[in-house]
Amino acid sequence: MPRLLSVARRVLKNDDDAREAVQQAFIAAYKARDQFEGNAQPSTWLHRITVNKAIDILRARQRRHEDSIDDLLPRFLPNGHWSEHFTVWPEPAEDQIDRKRLAATVREAIDHLPESHRLVLLLRDIEELSTEETATAIGITPNAVKLRLHRARMALRTLLADRIGSGDAATTEVPQ
Amino acid sequence: MNCREMSQFLDEYFAGELPEAVATEFNGHITRCDDCTVYIEQYRRVITTGRAVRNEDEMCECPEELIQAIMAALRAADR
Numbered sequence: 001m002p003r004l005l006s007v008a009r010r011v012l013k014n015d016d017d018a019r020e021a022v023q024q025a026f027i028a029a030y031k032a033r034d035q036f037e038g039n040a041q042p043s044t045w046l047h048r049i050t051v052n053k054a055i056d057i058l059r060a061r062q063r064r065h066e067d068s069i070d071d072l073l074p075r076f077l078p079n080g081h082w083s084e085h086f087t088v089w090p091e092p093a094e095d096q097i098d099r100k101r102l103a104a105t106v107r108e109a110i111d112h113l114p115e116s117h118r119l120v121l122l123l124r125d126i127e128e129l130s131t132e133e134t135a136t137a138i139g140i141t142p143n144a145v146k147l148r149l150h151r152a153r154m155a156l157r158t159l160l161a162d163r164i165g166s167g168d169a170a171t172t173e174v175p176q
Numbered sequence: 177m178n179c180r181e182m183s184q185f186l187d188e189y190f191a192g193e194l195p196e197a198v199a200t201e202f203n204g205h206i207t208r209c210d211d212c213t214v215y216i217e218q219y220r221r222v223i224t225t226g227r228a229v230r231n232e233d234e235m236c237e238c239p240e241e242l243i244q245a246i247m248a249a250l251r252a253a254d255r
Binding site: 068081088 | 186187198211214215219225227228232245
């Protein structure tokens with residue numbers, strides 16, 4: 001159950017809503033227990049139901065204004081080269097405190113993504129749903145999932161460059 | 177292939193679905209371009225770092241009141 005609560009928290013960013021999603025998921029699973037296919041893992045089945053309940057709650061919330069993702073995407077010079085240089089990020093530390101710190105930093109950066117892209121990145125890269133499962137859960141096409149995921153990863157890279165790159169900015173503008 | 181074009185194939189590259197016709201140009205470009213080499217490594221870190229978030233999140237404990245609420249709801253659903 002802790003895993004289900006974590007899934008719902010990541011999608012909803014709110015403890016009360018996350019508990020509501022898990023509760024609804026258990027009730028839905030209980031009511032649909034006759035439809036459970038024995039060859040599937042119960043934990044995987046519950047995970048999918050929880051993701052769907054969390055998305056339902058997310059949709060039911062008042063829609064907030066969504067910022068454009070464009071400012072977080074890489075820019076290029078007219079000749080197609082990057083408009084900035086990139087510097088190598090330090091290797092992640094192995095000890096538990098640094099892992100927790102890194103996880104908190106990444107979580108905070110993900111929360112800065114525009115909602116439609118944040119959700120796709122969460123479902124694909126963190127919950128490890130397939131492209132098709134993600135498309136069905138959100139109600140968009142598989143191709144739209146692929147496009148949003150790619151843009152979300154690039155945007156998250158930009159956000160992380162400011163947070164885990166060397167210094168305040170991991171990039172240097174290239175003179176045109 | 178230039179950097180902009182390379183960036184458009186990153187997701188297929190990491191999914192192992194780079195079209196054969198593109199792979200030669202893609203690999204040729206990244207062996208010559210230091211910025212693309214660094215960018216690709218950072219894109220890879222973005223993908224793998226999601227697992228770190230999940231592993232840390234799942235160490236949390238489940239609140240007792242949630243368990244009680246679910247048990248009560250299941251009993252109600254059974255009636």
